[in-house]
Amino acid sequence: FQEIRTMQDMTLALFGATGDLAKRKLYPALYNLYLDGRLPENISIIGLGRTKLSDEVFQGKVRESLHDYSRRNVRASRLEDFLEKFRYCVFDATADDSYQNLLEMIESREEELGIPQNRMFYLSVAPGLVDLITSNLNSSGICKNNGWKRLIIEKPFGSNLETARQLNNNLSKTFSEDEIYRIDHYLGKPMVQNLKTLILANPVLESLLDHNQIANVQITASETVGVEGRSDYYDKSGAIRDMVQNHLLQVLMMTAVYLPEKIMDNKTRAKKTEILDSLRPIRKENAYQNIVRGQYEAGELQDTPVIGYREEPGIDPASANDTYFAARLFIDHPSWEGIPFYIRTGKRMDQKSTQILIEFKNKITDTEVLEGISPNLLVLEISPNENISMRMNMKDPSSNRFKPAWINFSTNAENHPEAYELLLHDAMLGNSTFFAHWKEVELSWKWIDPLLEAYQQELLPLYFYPAGSTGPEAADLLLEKDQHKWW
Numbered sequence: 001f002q003e004i005r006t007m008q009d010m011t012l013a014l015f016g017a018t019g020d021l022a023k024r025k026l027y028p029a030l031y032n033l034y035l036d037g038r039l040p041e042n043i044s045i046i047g048l049g050r051t052k053l054s055d056e057v058f059q060g061k062v063r064e065s066l067h068d069y070s071r072r073n074v075r076a077s078r079l080e081d082f083l084e085k086f087r088y089c090v091f092d093a094t095a096d097d098s099y100q101n102l103l104e105m106i107e108s109r110e111e112e113l114g115i116p117q118n119r120m121f122y123l124s125v126a127p128g129l130v131d132l133i134t135s136n137l138n139s140s141g142i143c144k145n146n147g148w149k150r151l152i153i154e155k156p157f158g159s160n161l162e163t164a165r166q167l168n169n170n171l172s173k174t175f176s177e178d179e180i181y182r183i184d185h186y187l188g189k190p191m192v193q194n195l196k197t198l199i200l201a202n203p204v205l206e207s208l209l210d211h212n213q214i215a216n217v218q219i220t221a222s223e224t225v226g227v228e229g230r231s232d233y234y235d236k237s238g239a240i241r242d243m244v245q246n247h248l249l250q251v252l253m254m255t256a257v258y259l260p261e262k263i264m265d266n267k268t269r270a271k272k273t274e275i276l277d278s279l280r281p282i283r284k285e286n287a288y289q290n291i292v293r294g295q296y297e298a299g300e301l302q303d304t305p306v307i308g309y310r311e312e313p314g315i316d317p318a319s320a321n322d323t324y325f326a327a328r329l330f331i332d333h334p335s336w337e338g339i340p341f342y343i344r345t346g347k348r349m350d351q352k353s354t355q356i357l358i359e360f361k362n363k364i365t366d367t368e369v370l371e372g373i374s375p376n377l378l379v380l381e382i383s384p385n386e387n388i389s390m391r392m393n394m395k396d397p398s399s400n401r402f403k404p405a406w407i408n409f410s411t412n413a414e415n416h417p418e419a420y421e422l423l424l425h426d427a428m429l430g431n432s433t434f435f436a437h438w439k440e441v442e443l444s445w446k447w448i449d450p451l452l453e454a455y456q457q458e459l460l461p462l463y464f465y466p467a468g469s470t471g472p473e474a475a476d477l478l479l480e481k482d483q484h485k486w487w
């Protein structure tokens with residue numbers, strides 16, 4: 001079920017080396033891979049940024065980020081050897097000589113370390129620079145190497161179907177599809193990756209997850225944070241572009257692909273595309289029947305008052321942007337025929353929780369037994385904890401009534417590899433199973449586009465919810481029409 005690949009020596013050129021993502025996620029991920037012996041034996045890491053820095057100062061910044069964000073303590077004995085892999089190249093994306101300097105630095109380090117011309121480019125830069133950098137990587141000769149080349153890019157991948165297609169066309173002038181690794185960090189979350197092994201390792205689940213037994217599937221990604229100083233980006237993007245087009249649809253695909261059957265790695269992407277292709281389109285005219293969009297107002301979060309979205313610094317006081325999104329979906333595919341999928345995400349909700357919940361049909365008809373019985377549930381908690389639990393009904397001997405009882409398997413997620421660690425490692429190995437293929441991105445925008453039009457044409461009302469709540473009431477009504485409820 002997993003192809004065996006070998007790690008090869010390489011160069012990693014990191015664009016956006018002084019940025020937030022590098023500091024919080026990428027350096028700690030590289031360090032933890034290093035401690036686990038999962039980096040290539042010889043790797044040249046070149047950080048690129050606009051600020052002028054010496055190698056020593058840059059290495060100091062990397063060291064600082066490890067102290068602040070690494071999941072494991074920094075071990076002095078190994079640190080210097082790790083930092084020695086890093087060099088810095090001052091870089092202006094618009095200047096030709098920046099690319100020449102980069103090429104020289106890559107080549108001189110390749111020679112110094114005796115490594116092949118395997119080159120990986122990680123773009124953690126403003127979306128407007130992606131085209132420019134990739135086309136210059138081509139014209140400067142950096143990509144005319146005698147080895148493999150790979151491009152890792154962060155979201156957003158376009159802002160609608162048209163811009164996503166343009167971006168993809170431009171990228172494909174320099175990189176082929178199998179050289180492009182589109183990161184969606186939800187695909188790196190251990191529980192999402194574990195969906196694959198769930199059925200494989202637990203044959204009993206196969207009969208349980210039969211499509212005749214399932215009443216509905218609920219995917220939730222609720223957050224307590226607000227816009228976190230990203231007002232410029234978020235007010236244009238909203239929950240639909242920030243969380244739904246990518247993370248939620250990816251988790252939906254992974255759930256729909258892996259729960260019904262065992263899948264080989266090399267079939268995953270084709271299966272995901274099949275699922276997304278079967279996602280029933282929602283036309284803009286009747287989007288209001290299946291979609292709820294919301295925005296948080298002032299409220300209270302863990303007993304602390306918080307301001308409303310429109311009062312957040314940098315947000316238009318009349319903004320009609322969504323900070324909450326819920327949808328009722330159907331996948332017209334034999335494995336999922338007739339089973340509703342409910343998905344939701346929101347900022348400033350009552351709790352941070354990402355989970356997949358499967359509600360089973362309640363087939364008990366005997367009214368005597370029925371009292372106190374509630375549906376069996378299987379909950380796969382993705383974060384903050386990694387947890388699998390199953391809700392059963394047990395008779396409480398003292399009251400002689402049925403009560404729900406949870407069977408729980410949880411692991412301490414504290415010291416698990418983080419999403420970026422797993423994904424960087426996969427990309428280094430050349431395994432793109434847990435990256436978003438262009439087909440998936442294209443189909444997801446195709447599904448989202450009519451909803452964006454519905455937004456623009458004001459065909460979808462914006463519901464308000466108080467910060468610290470579970471979202472707008474309208475989202476509850478969405479499920480009530482199927483006699484279901486959010487758990």
Ligand code: BG6
Pocket residue numbers: 223225242243354383
């Ligand atoms: C990011 C979004 O992709 O995912 C953020 O841009 C969001 O707005 C974040 O907060 C959520 O990720 P996680 O891993 O905390 O669930």
